[in-house]
Amino acid sequence: MKIFYCADIHAAETTFRKFTNASKFYGVDMVIYGGDFTGKMVVPIIKDQRGRYKCTYYGSTVVLKNGSELPDLEKTLRECGFYPVVFTEEEYDRLTESDADRITREQQIKVMEAWIKLADARFRKNNIPCxxxxxxxxxxxxxxxxxxxxxxxxxxxxVVEVKGYEILSLSYGHPTVFKYPRDISEEELSKKIDDLAAQVKNMSKCIFNIHVPPYDTYCDQDVQYDENLNPILDGGELATGPVGSKAVRQAIDKYQPLLSLHGHTHGSRGVSKIGRTLAINPGSDYDSGMLRGAIIEIDSGADVRYSLTSG
Structure with a gap:
């Protein structure tokens, strides 16, 4: 069995299209995706009365002299995982906070509808389960x-069975300072995993597909933030440390699945052995158009080999 795994595309168009072609490119038997489809923000492109277009992203301001350059700018923003939306100066000045939330939601829905349709068609064409x-x-x-x-x-x-393997999947995460929509308490997360694990018939052929990584491993190291979302400094440097879930770590310790796949912590591209379980986070570099992933090969004796990919 040869599996390709990735996560955390976050609305980046080029990275997503690479994902939809990954099964054919890597010649795998199955693809597993570990969550976080949507982007984090809308980037307004403001048209002034002189017909120029201006937008600011990554701290830089871009000014276009005419609309012929607009498609290229919109493409660049989509490739970075942003949602570009054009406004006149008057429209932009009238926007409220509720308008911003509504527009972001509309853009996320619009892109997801197109993406799911495209991905479903491509995986069907290649006849590779995802x-x-x-x-x-x-x-x-x-x-x-x-x-x-x-x-x-x-x-x-x-828990779904594909090609003889049971895949236990969960999108929820533990509490973070960022208060993401699916953040729940560690206790709730533990119960959800336990409820799913009770459905597994054979842990020796079970793959955990849990978005957040296990605590204190090579899969969950990241910058530390305080409750005001400011990065914590240690001797003038950014403090780093484990940011993963203790409930997920405890579940892996307890159930010892064959394989445990995770995303969420983009910069913590790494692999850890937890008992007999191989835990992998391939990391994410979505805004550069790079698809980071992992190819996992499982032989008939349940030996697991892996390689981390970038492309």
């Missing part, structure tokens, strides 16, 4: 869209 979940950063209003697939499998909060 089990996917949203992530804790994805709001619940995208869930009805994720149920529209005819070929891909939304595994969230389920």
């Amino acid at each position: 089990v996917f979940i949203p992530g804790n950063d994805d709001d619940f209003f995208i869930d009805p869209i994720l149920e529209k697939t005819d070929f891909m499998i939304n595994g969230d909060n389920k």
Whole structure:
């Protein structure tokens, strides 16, 4: 069995299209996606009375002299995981906070509907099963869209069997300072995993697909933030440390699945052995157009080999 796993595409168009072609490119038997489809923000492109367009992203301001350059700018923003929306100066000045929330939601829904349709068609064409979940950063209003697939499998909060392996999947995460839509308490997260684990018939052929990584491993190291979302400094440097879930770590210790796949912590591209379980976080570099992933090969004796990929 040869599996390709990735996570955390966050609305980046080029990265997403690479994901939909990954099964054919890597020649795998199955694809697993570990959550976080949606982007984090809308980038306004403001048209002034002289017909120029201006927007600011990554701290830089871009000014276009005419509309012929607009498609290229919109493409660049989509490739970075932003949602570009054009406003006149008057429209932009009238926007309220509730307008901003509504527009972001509309853009997330619009992109997800197009993405799911495209991905479902490509995986069907290649006849490669894909089990996917949203992530804790994805709001619940995208869930009805994720149920529209005819070929891909939304595994969230389920145990599904594919090609002789049981895949236990969960989108929820533990509490974070960022208060993502699917953040729940460690106790609730533990119960959800326990309820799913009770459905597994054979842990030696079970794959955990849980968005957040296990605590204190090579899969969960990241910058530390205080409750005001400011990065914590240690001797003038950014303080780093474990940010994963203790409930997920305890579940892996307890159930010892064959394999445990995680995303969420983009910069913690790493692999840890927890008892007999191999835990992998391939990391994410979505805004550069890079698809980071992992290829996992499982032989008939349940030996697991892996390689981390970038492309």
